[in-house]
Amino acid sequence: xxxxxxxxxxxxPSNATLPSDxxxxxxxxxxxNTDMRFLINPECYHAMCSQCVDNIFxxxxxxxxxxxxxxxLRLRGFREAWFGDLSVEREVDIRKRVAAVFNNTQDDFETLxxxxxxxxxxxxxTFALVSGTDDERRKAEARLVAYEEKxxxxxxxxxxxxxxxxxxxxxxxxxxxxASKARRLEEQREEEEARKEEAMLNREVMEALARGExxxxxxxxxxxxxxxxKTIARLxxxxxxxxxxxxxxxTGPTEDEEDRNKPYDPFGATDLDPTRYxxxxxxxxxxxxxxRTRDDHRVPGYSVQEYVTRAMFEAFxxxxxxxxxxxxxxxxxxGIAGAKHAAQANKTTGIISKTGGDVFG
Amino acid sequence: MxxxxxxxxxxxxxxxxxxxxxxxxxxxxxxxxxxPVPAVAPNATAAVQSAALDLSEQMNEDEKRKYIKGKKxxxxxxxxxxxxxxxxxxxxLVAIKKIKIxxxxxxxxxxxxxxxxxxxxxxxxxxxxxxxxxxxSKDQNLNLVLEFxxxxxxxxxxxxxxxxxxxxxxxxxxxxxxxxxxWFCHENFVLHRDIKxxxxxxxxxxxxxxxxxxxxRSFSDPYRPMTSNVITxxxxxxxxxxxxxxxxxxxxxxxxxxxxxxxxxxxxxxAGNTELEQIELICKGVGxxxxxxxxxxxxxxxxxxxxxxxxxxxxxxxxxxxGTVGNEGVDLLMKTLILDPRKRITARDMLKHPWWHKDxxxxxxxxxxxxxxxxxxxx
Numbered sequence: 001x002x003x004x005x006x007x008x009x010x011x012x013p014s015n016a017t018l019p020s021d022x023x024x025x026x027x028x029x030x031x032x033n034t035d036m037r038f039l040i041n042p043e044c045y046h047a048m049c050s051q052c053v054d055n056i057f058x059x060x061x062x063x064x065x066x067x068x069x070x071x072x073l074r075l076r077g078f079r080e081a082w083f084g085d086l087s088v089e090r091e092v093d094i095r096k097r098v099a100a101v102f103n104n105t106q107d108d109f110e111t112l113x114x115x116x117x118x119x120x121x122x123x124x125x126t127f128a129l130v131s132g133t134d135d136e137r138r139k140a141e142a143r144l145v146a147y148e149e150k151x152x153x154x155x156x157x158x159x160x161x162x163x164x165x166x167x168x169x170x171x172x173x174x175x176x177x178x179a180s181k182a183r184r185l186e187e188q189r190e191e192e193e194a195r196k197e198e199a200m201l202n203r204e205v206m207e208a209l210a211r212g213e214x215x216x217x218x219x220x221x222x223x224x225x226x227x228x229x230k231t232i233a234r235l236x237x238x239x240x241x242x243x244x245x246x247x248x249x250x251t252g253p254t255e256d257e258e259d260r261n262k263p264y265d266p267f268g269a270t271d272l273d274p275t276r277y278x279x280x281x282x283x284x285x286x287x288x289x290x291x292r293t294r295d296d297h298r299v300p301g302y303s304v305q306e307y308v309t310r311a312m313f314e315a316f317x318x319x320x321x322x323x324x325x326x327x328x329x330x331x332x333x334x335g336i337a338g339a340k341h342a343a344q345a346n347k348t349t350g351i352i353s354k355t356g357g358d359v360f361g
Numbered sequence: 362m363x364x365x366x367x368x369x370x371x372x373x374x375x376x377x378x379x380x381x382x383x384x385x386x387x388x389x390x391x392x393x394x395x396x397p398v399p400a401v402a403p404n405a406t407a408a409v410q411s412a413a414l415d416l417s418e419q420m421n422e423d424e425k426r427k428y429i430k431g432k433k434x435x436x437x438x439x440x441x442x443x444x445x446x447x448x449x450x451x452x453x454l455v456a457i458k459k460i461k462i463x464x465x466x467x468x469x470x471x472x473x474x475x476x477x478x479x480x481x482x483x484x485x486x487x488x489x490x491x492x493x494x495x496x497x498s499k500d501q502n503l504n505l506v507l508e509f510x511x512x513x514x515x516x517x518x519x520x521x522x523x524x525x526x527x528x529x530x531x532x533x534x535x536x537x538x539x540x541x542x543x544w545f546c547h548e549n550f551v552l553h554r555d556i557k558x559x560x561x562x563x564x565x566x567x568x569x570x571x572x573x574x575x576x577x578r579s580f581s582d583p584y585r586p587m588t589s590n591v592i593t594x595x596x597x598x599x600x601x602x603x604x605x606x607x608x609x610x611x612x613x614x615x616x617x618x619x620x621x622x623x624x625x626x627x628x629x630x631x632a633g634n635t636e637l638e639q640i641e642l643i644c645k646g647v648g649x650x651x652x653x654x655x656x657x658x659x660x661x662x663x664x665x666x667x668x669x670x671x672x673x674x675x676x677x678x679x680x681x682x683x684g685t686v687g688n689e690g691v692d693l694l695m696k697t698l699i700l701d702p703r704k705r706i707t708a709r710d711m712l713k714h715p716w717w718h719k720d721x722x723x724x725x726x727x728x729x730x731x732x733x734x735x736x737x738x739x740x
Binding site: 259260263264267270287288291295297299300301304306307313 | 487488540541545548579580581582583584600605606607608609610612656657658660661701702703705712713714717718722
């Protein structure tokens with residue numbers, strides 16, 4: 001809402017409802033002008049037909065044609081009213097404007113009480129603007145402008161945040177809508193299929209009857225039905241699960257859905273950070289220094305940290321491995337699996353046994 | 362001979378005569394991999410040398426008899442892969458990788474096999490292929506019993522543009538599994554050194570598993586050079602192309618970045634035919650490594666760049682090519698393709714990147730696209 005419109009809310013509109021047939025300014029009637037539209041200007045909420053607006057304001061700002069009104073109006077400010085009752089239109093405009101300025105959310109307050117007090121304040125101010133006396137309205141207006149001036153940064157921030165939340169909500173809704181639409185289509189298709197299948201079965205029965213001898217009609221029908229019963233049962237079960245035939249209903253989401261809704265864990269629920277020691281940023285060691293500085297190591301990215309991490313791992317790899325437990329575990333799982341099991345049980349990570357040094361360079 | 366009762370009833374007594382160091386080595390691998398040893402150990406040390414060999418053969422035989430070898434699944438440069446079944450539970454399938462006898466290494470095992478066994482037996486993670494056991498068969502062939510992964514590899518999916526369609530959520534799920542595997546390797550001080558889409562196999566349940574540890578090695582000690590001739594060329598980072606001998610886990614991260622790019626483009630991003638061309642492609646597709654963006658790079662032994670210098674490409678370039686993965690995805694990709702390995706993101710930090718939590722959520726593994734027309738899975 002522009003700054004222009006702001007000052008206007010101070011005035012009370014004189015006529016409460018939008019005229020339906022006769023323009024109060026030029027007295028033209030809808031009977032002769034079927035495409036008549038009534039416009040208002042939020043400066044004073046005085047309604048007039050679009051032709052009057054064109055005629056009076058086309059050449060620039062002019063005074064409102066209502067005898068009692070001294071507002072200067074511009075063509076740009078005119079618009080169609082959303083509500084028939086212009087006092088409602090005005091109240092909504094005011095509320096929009098106040099909400100745009102007082103746009104804090106509950107998260108901005110420490111306690112619920114603070115938030116409620118704030119809401120109360122805002123509502124008092126709004127009420128004063130909407131239906132207060134002239135004096136009250138002027139005061140409220142002054143407070144509003146002062147608040148806006150003072151908290152410009154906060155207001156902008158909240159507005160931005162609000163827009164983001166709104167965008168997220170819209171996206172979510174659109175997604176839900178698309179999903180439900182897809183589901184509906186799928187259901188429709190399945191239903192169609194089931195119907196077709198049943199119709200086909202019926203037709204087959206009829207054809208068989210037509211071909212067969214009269215005396216054996218019942219028999220034929222029985223045979224075909226028995227043959228097809230399974231198909232029908234399957235289709236029914238699949239496509240129209242009925243409470244009395246279907247398996248007991250699960251409560252809550254299915255396992256599959258739960259699996260689907262689980263947040264994605266890029267690490268695959270594996271944590272390999274050492275639990276029994278810490279890796280420091282640097283280790284003082286004169287033997288390692290050349291590897292840090294020499295060009296043939298440094299430039300192609302040789303990482304002393306990787307070496308150090310490994311040295312630490314190997315130094316402490318035996319910690320927390322209890323041979324007795326491992327032996328017992330070996331009955332169930334041998335080899336690597338067993339070692340891993342033992343490793344997990346003892347909170348050591350990764351490789352347990354390291355066999356020999358490197359054979360190949 | 363009579364010292365150890367275990368020797369009695371050996372299925373093939375003649376084998377005693379041909380026992381060799383190789384057999385010894387192979388069964389030693391097997392024992393560290395889970396064959397029951399304990400009761401035997403003191404006995405073996407007390408026994409004479411020949412008895413110990415017989416014992417190892419006995420153990421090897423036991424291990425071998427647990428599996429039935431089936432049809433051939435494929436042939437690689439240094440191994441054949443067969444389908445296998447567990448004797449006690451034929452519904453359980455395994456892949457048996459039989460290492461070919463390599464003429465270069467007649468008196469020992471080929472280093473690829475050693476690397477593979479050495480590292481796979483230590484790594485146990487859902488996104489890394491599992492090594493069940495190792496045994497040697499007749500002719501002293503080495504057999505690796507691996508997890509059976511029936512659904513092909515990522516390369517098949519990437520290439521089959523006509524039949525396989527996938528989106529960002531699927532890419533994210535695959536990248537997640539790959540990154541976790543690489544992270545786990547690095548946390549356990551193993552460099553994979555051959556990450557590429559066709560080493561990313563897919564299990565029956567859709568889980569991607571990092572395989573082929575034939576070039577893997579553990580992190581090197583300082584002053585101990587490593588070979589720079591590793592990683593398939595298209596996925597090889599600039600430091601290796603420039604002949605670096607001391608490098609870090611960052612080499613694998615570069616490969617992961619290029620797999621990411623390939624998943625999105627459905628074509629290799631930097632596919633050079635020679636090493637020189639590869640360097641050229643990196644200069645054009647990522648940026649020319651210079652002293653500004655990579656201090657010291659000119660001192661690397663095989664530093665060569667064309668005469669044209671491309672500044673490091675910005676976000677716009679990547680957005681145009683990989684924009685479908687979203688802003689965060691492009692950011693992650695760019696961080697994996699940083700020229701200077703010291704500034705390149707680590708696998709751990711990759712997993713901490715906000716991209717994983719942005720929309721869309723990664724597809725669940727059972728809903729991931731699968732290769733078309735493939736034979737049925739395990740179940």
